Amino acid sequence: MTAERPAELLAFLLDAFAGKGRNAVKSILARGQVSVNGVTVTRHDHPLLPGHRVAVSWTKVADESRFFGLSILHEDDDVIVVNKEAGLLSVATDKEKEVTAYRQLMEHVRRTDPRSRIFVVHRLDRDTSGVMMFAKSERVQQQLQNDWQDAVEERTYVALVEGQVRDAEGTIRSWLKENKAMRVYSSPKPDDGQLAVTHYKTVKSSKDFTLLEVSLETGRKNQIRVHMQDIGHPVVGDKKYGARTNAIGRLGLHARVLSFRHPTSGRTVRFESKVPPAFLRVFKE
Known part of the structure; x- marks a missing residue:
């Protein structure tokens, strides 16, 4: 496309692609998919002059x-x-x-x-x-x-933990507190601290490790890590909360799914991230 009169780049693109919506056009700018005279431009207020050539790469992967x-x-x-x-x-x-x-x-x-x-x-x-x-x-x-408790419809993690978890599924419920060393722990007294509820299911297991799907009913600091320690199966690599191994070179905890009611549209949106391959490699013979 060629600019016929002076304009800012975003205004030019909004006019050229009126059917795409303002946010979509801003996104292609931010992702480096727009060039002016052969040079990639991301600033929305980049000045265009008559004769400037503007190109959009719709197939370019976001940079x-x-x-x-x-x-x-x-x-x-x-x-x-x-x-x-x-x-x-x-x-x-x-x-x-x-x-x-x-x-x-x-x-x-x-x-x-x-x-x-x-x-x-x-x-x-x-x-x-x-x-x-x-x-x-x-x-x-x-x-x-x-509105976090109502807005979030699913918050699912995968946790690679030490040892073989015997129960196929279960629920852990405790009251969490934090000491002066910033270490969270489950209080032995009911109603002493913040209530934390964690549900888990076994996905895969061996004598050394178990891969769990973990869903949170509450979202407390270090909740999963503390609760896994509480049942005698600390998260792999989590020395702070009792782990003896570091089989994958990192903490064995991954936030896999977040589903929530969009604050403006009110529709449910769901986002998912794949289980890190390292979490599965420990089960290969």
Whole structure:
């Protein structure tokens, strides 16, 4: 396409692809699928002059090379859903402020609009991989957090644990507390702490390991890790909560499914991440 008069790039594209919707057009810009005079451009306010040639590659795969340790599963005007790798912090700590999912996604949304922000809805531990979500406005963040128990329809993990879990399925229920060393534990006293309920099913097992599908009725800090220790089958690689092995070189915990009622449309949306291959390799003879 050729620009016939001065315009900003986003306005030009919105006019050229009126049927695609504003968010879809912003996404192709952010993903590096638009070039001006042969040079890839991602800024929405890039100035076009008469005669400038604009090309859109509809088949180009989204360029995620700028991301470290995560990829985007879904993005719309309200939320960003990502697949986070083990080892990446969700948000900054005192020791690490740069390489986090939050920081990278903030830079991502600001490529198309410098005023954009993202907001934390929930977190995954640094060494837990899988699906997580951020809000793109404070209103959506508050709506999701205030209505979390009702909005989230499925939150399923897979956990590779030590030993052979005898029961095909079960439920663990306890009250969790945190000590001064920031270690979470189950209180021996009922109603002492935050109620935590974890359901599990055996997917695969051997004498050394069991792969469990774990669903959360509550979402407490370190809930799965503590509850697996409580039943005598700590998560593989979880030295903090009793693991004696590190058979896969990482924590054996992965957030596989997140399904929730969309804060604007009200429709149920579901996102899934594959079980890491390392979780299955330990069962191969």
